[in-house]
Amino acid sequence: MTSLSVGVNLDRGYQMNNQHDFDWVFDHDYCGRILKGHYSKQLKARIAQLINIFQNFNTSANPSIPYISAWQENDNTGVWYEFAGQRLLALFNCNSCEVAEIFRDSIKKRCAYSYMPDSEKICMKIMESDELATVRDELRYEVKQNGTVEAVYQLALQNERSIWLKDQASIETYPDDHICLSLGALIDVTKEMKKEEQRQEEEKLLRKKQNELENKLEKQSKELWKAQLDMIYRLAEASRLRDRHIGLHITKMSHYCDILSRAIGLDTENRELLFHATAMHDVGKIGISETILQKPGKLSSKEFEIMKTHSIIGAKLLSGNNMPLLKMAKKIALTHHERWDGKGYPYGLESQEIPLFGRIAAICDVYDALTSERPYKHAWNSDDAFHEVENGKGNQFDPSLVDLFLSQKSEIVKIQDTFPVNPEIRFS
Numbered sequence: 001m002t003s004l005s006v007g008v009n010l011d012r013g014y015q016m017n018n019q020h021d022f023d024w025v026f027d028h029d030y031c032g033r034i035l036k037g038h039y040s041k042q043l044k045a046r047i048a049q050l051i052n053i054f055q056n057f058n059t060s061a062n063p064s065i066p067y068i069s070a071w072q073e074n075d076n077t078g079v080w081y082e083f084a085g086q087r088l089l090a091l092f093n094c095n096s097c098e099v100a101e102i103f104r105d106s107i108k109k110r111c112a113y114s115y116m117p118d119s120e121k122i123c124m125k126i127m128e129s130d131e132l133a134t135v136r137d138e139l140r141y142e143v144k145q146n147g148t149v150e151a152v153y154q155l156a157l158q159n160e161r162s163i164w165l166k167d168q169a170s171i172e173t174y175p176d177d178h179i180c181l182s183l184g185a186l187i188d189v190t191k192e193m194k195k196e197e198q199r200q201e202e203e204k205l206l207r208k209k210q211n212e213l214e215n216k217l218e219k220q221s222k223e224l225w226k227a228q229l230d231m232i233y234r235l236a237e238a239s240r241l242r243d244r245h246i247g248l249h250i251t252k253m254s255h256y257c258d259i260l261s262r263a264i265g266l267d268t269e270n271r272e273l274l275f276h277a278t279a280m281h282d283v284g285k286i287g288i289s290e291t292i293l294q295k296p297g298k299l300s301s302k303e304f305e306i307m308k309t310h311s312i313i314g315a316k317l318l319s320g321n322n323m324p325l326l327k328m329a330k331k332i333a334l335t336h337h338e339r340w341d342g343k344g345y346p347y348g349l350e351s352q353e354i355p356l357f358g359r360i361a362a363i364c365d366v367y368d369a370l371t372s373e374r375p376y377k378h379a380w381n382s383d384d385a386f387h388e389v390e391n392g393k394g395n396q397f398d399p400s401l402v403d404l405f406l407s408q409k410s411e412i413v414k415i416q417d418t419f420p421v422n423p424e425i426r427f428s
C-alpha cells in the first residue's frame with residue numbers, strides 16, 4: 001500500500017476510533033515508529049493529525065515534497081520518517097521504510113546558509129558526506145536549538161545523476177517522549193544550484209587568471225628592479241675605477257644612510273631605494289679628470305671648482321628616467337653638497353629646499369669622508385668625526401637630522417668596524 005492510502009486510512013482510523021488507538025496501522029505500510037511504539041497519546045495524536053495534513057499537501061499540485069522525520073533523543077538509532085512524500089520515494093525508487101537510509105547514504109554535500117551576526121553577509125557552510133557523518137548528533141542538537149532547518153542537500157541518484165533539494169523545516173520537541181519531529185518540505189533547486197556552481201567555477205577561473213597576471217606582473221617588476229640595480233651598480237663600478245677611494249666609501253655611506261633613515265622612521269620601501277640610490281651620489285666623478293681625482297694634496301680653488309661640477313654631471317647621467325630608484329639617485333647626486341645655511345653647491349639651496357634624501361646623504365658623506373683615509377689626510381677617529389658633524393648642526397646640516405644621526409653612534413661605529421673586515425656586506 002502506498003503512503004497515500006496510509007494517510008487516508010490513518011485519518012479515518014483516528015476519526016473513527018477517537019480513542020487514540022492506533023493499532024490498526026499494523027495492517028498498513030506505515031514505516032514510522034511512533035504510532036506503533038510506546039509513546040504518549042498526545043504525540044501519537046499529533047502524528048496522525050500531521051500525516052493527514054501532509055498527505056493532503058502531498059497530493060496537491062505544489063512542487064515541494066512534504067515529510068515528517070523524527071529522532072529519539074535518548075538513543076542513537078538515527079533519523080526515521082513518519083511520513084515521506086510520494087515524489088521523494090519516486091526519486092529514490094524506494095518505499096517509505098527505506099527512504100531514511102537511502103536519503104542519508106545519497107548525500108554528497110550539505111550546504112547551510114546563515115546570516116553573519118554583525119553584518120549583512122550570508123555565510124554558506126558546506127559539508128561533504130564524510131564530514132557530515134561525524135557531526136550528525138551535533139547537527140540534530142543545533143536544529144533543535146534553532147527550532148528550524150534550512151539547508152540544501154546534493155544527493156546522488158541512480159544513473160550517476162544528482163539532484164539538489166532544499167530542505168525547510170520546523171522542529172517540534174516532545175520532552176516526555178524524548179522525541180524531536182522535523183516537519184518539512186523539500187524543494188528541487190537543482191537548476192539554481194547548477195547555475196551557482198557554474199558561477200563559482202567562473203569566479204574560480206577568473207581568480208586563477210588574475211593570480212597568474214599578478215604573478216607575471218610581480219615577476220616583471222622584480223626583473224625591472226634587478227635591471228635598475230644592475231645599471232646603477234655598473235655605473236658605480238665605473239666611478240670606482242676612476243677613483244679608488246670611492247669603493248668602500250659608497251658601501252659604508254649606503255649603510256649610514258639606512259641607519260639614519262630608519263631613525264627618521266622612513267618606510268621600508270623608501271629605505272631600500274635610498275640605500276641603493278646613495279651608491280650613485282658621486283657618480284658624476286666619472287666626468288672629472290684623473291689628475292684632480294688622484295691629486296695627493298689639497299685641491300687648488302680652480303681644481304675645486306671643477307670638482308664641484310661632479311654633482312651636476314651625476315644628475316645629468318641619471319636624468320631622463322622615471323624609475324623611482326633613478327629619480328631618487330638623481331636628487332641625491334645633485335644635492336648632497338648643498339648646505340642647510342645655503343652656502344653649498346651647485347645651487348645654494350637652503351634648509352627645507354634641499355630634498356630630504358640630499359640632506360641625509362650630506363651628513364653621511366661628510367662623516368665617512370672624515371673617518372676614511374684620503375691622499376691628503378689621515379682617517380679621523382669616530383669621536384672627532386661625530387664632534388665635527390655636531391659642529392655642522394644648523395649651518396652645514398639639517399639640525400634635526402644631526403640629532404638623529406648622533407643618537408645612532410653605536411650603530412654607525414658598528415658598520416665602520418665591520419667594513420674593513422667584510423666589505424661585501426649588503427642591505428637587509
Ligand SMILES: [Fe+2]
Nearest residue numbers: 281282336337
Ligand atoms: Fe660628492
Ligand SMILES: [Fe+2]
Nearest residue numbers: 249281282365
Ligand atoms: Fe661622497
